[in-house]
Amino acid sequence: MKTRSPAARARLWTIVPVLLLAFGFVFAAPWLKSTVGPTTLALAAAALAVMVMGYANLVAYRYEAGLDEVQRAGASFATKWGTSAGQVAFVVLMMLPPVRDWAISTVTGLVGAADNGATAIAFIFFGFCGVVLLQTVGTLVVSVLWFKSKQ
């Protein structure tokens, strides 16, 4: 049987459940909206965000415990600069009119523009997801660059 490295296992155990949850939520959103209402839908989204964050922290903790000092230095450097780069990338992306319009139409399409409170919570949830996603991408890119520079 093919064995995976700790990094590959961590990526697998992080990405697969998070993707399943995210896609499950997006597909279930119309049904949730029609049955429980937009406010409960938005609260479910917020709870999902907290759960994903906690799960990601748990996987990161378990992953870091198996690293040696060189890998830990790389992970620390990548986290430091990758998260900052992800935040900046999110702000820059949101300043681009096509991306901003797409985000607004997606969220209002899911929750509806009638309920301002639910729409605001949905915007916060999807904004949070966007920041975390870009931080993850930024961390992965910086991590790859760091390890390439050390070879």
Place this chain on the structure above:
Amino acid sequence: MKNRIHVLRAERGWSQAQLAEIVGVSRNSINSIENGKFDPSLPLAFSIADAFGLRIEDVFLREDASSSRLA
């Protein structure tokens, strides 16, 4: 910081993976240290020296010994 890991490995016929297994780090980490791209901590430097059965100063060398006031 310079080191003689490549030479010492060659003398013993060890691969980077073998040394990594003895020391308890990844092969990539040994590669980074061997190429001088990463300076190991003292405990890891001692572990590497122990793996070769040498003193730490026989494995790791100062980059520019003449610049040290203690030299």
